[in-house]
Amino acid sequence: MKAARKLARRNSRAEVRLFLAEGTKALVEALELPGCVVEVFATVAATAAEPELRAAVEEAGLPWQPATDDAVASLAGAQAPQGVVAVCRYVDRPVEVVLTGRTVVICADVRDPGNAGTIIRTADAAGVGAVVLAGSSVDPYNDKTVRATVGSLFHVPIATGIDVLEAIATAQAAGYRVLAADGSGETDLFAAGDLLAGPVAWLFGNEAWGLPAEIAAAADHRVSIPIYGRAESLNLATAAAVCLYASAQARGTVGE
Numbered sequence: 001m002k003a004a005r006k007l008a009r010r011n012s013r014a015e016v017r018l019f020l021a022e023g024t025k026a027l028v029e030a031l032e033l034p035g036c037v038v039e040v041f042a043t044v045a046a047t048a049a050e051p052e053l054r055a056a057v058e059e060a061g062l063p064w065q066p067a068t069d070d071a072v073a074s075l076a077g078a079q080a081p082q083g084v085v086a087v088c089r090y091v092d093r094p095v096e097v098v099l100t101g102r103t104v105v106i107c108a109d110v111r112d113p114g115n116a117g118t119i120i121r122t123a124d125a126a127g128v129g130a131v132v133l134a135g136s137s138v139d140p141y142n143d144k145t146v147r148a149t150v151g152s153l154f155h156v157p158i159a160t161g162i163d164v165l166e167a168i169a170t171a172q173a174a175g176y177r178v179l180a181a182d183g184s185g186e187t188d189l190f191a192a193g194d195l196l197a198g199p200v201a202w203l204f205g206n207e208a209w210g211l212p213a214e215i216a217a218a219a220d221h222r223v224s225i226p227i228y229g230r231a232e233s234l235n236l237a238t239a240a241a242v243c244l245y246a247s248a249q250a251r252g253t254v255g256e
Helices: 002-008 010-016 024-031 044-049 051-059 069-076 113-125 143-149 164-173 213-218 236-251
Strands: 018-022 037-043 064-067 084-089 103-108 130-134 158-160 177-181 200-204 221-224
Touching (some): 002 018, 018 024, 037 044, 037 051, 103 113, 103 164, 130 164, 200 236
Parallel strands (some): 130 158
Antiparallel strands (some): 018 084, 037 084
16 A cells, blocks of 8 residues: 555656556456556445456456555545555557557647546547657646546557657658647648548647647648637647547548
């Protein structure tokens, strides 16, 4: 338990490449990845309520550790803990390995854990092949990011620790057309059908300042989402959802 509590700190997580995933949904999804789950801490109430889940954990040869409510809550980080916290191994892989599928995502300096987690969840729903958290993007193993993915962190290949320009160049070298989501982009998303037809890497910028000029210029095209009402712009995660589903529609079949 003492070692698990240290995983609330990014440096401690990175040192041992372990993180905490709170909730039964996250645990169920993590169990589908062989070797991902290390151990599970659960309250007495959660242990009684989840006999099948406990059996699945123990059948996998993993420890299910009953603990007090306060002890498990100290690991969860959530305001309303579900009573189950899993210690998991990191799931990220090198960027060259994860760049597969017709559509991938590059997040450039995306700092908000809720946005990053929601983008990963949306990418999963839209059949995206990978998400690259580049530059100074938030740690995907932050407890808020993990919760926001609602289990999709264990579905979508993730890459981290790469410079934004390097990520763009790597995607281009792998045959992807890099499209920067940019409010001042020269191409309207709903007139970009031809651009979406082939392998596409969507590039999304920081919540506050978007994409710096040199980053946007490195993309193959800059694409804007039309605003029909009086709103100045869209939330980053919402904009990502619109772009990723436009790509899914262009593919003809989500997940193809």
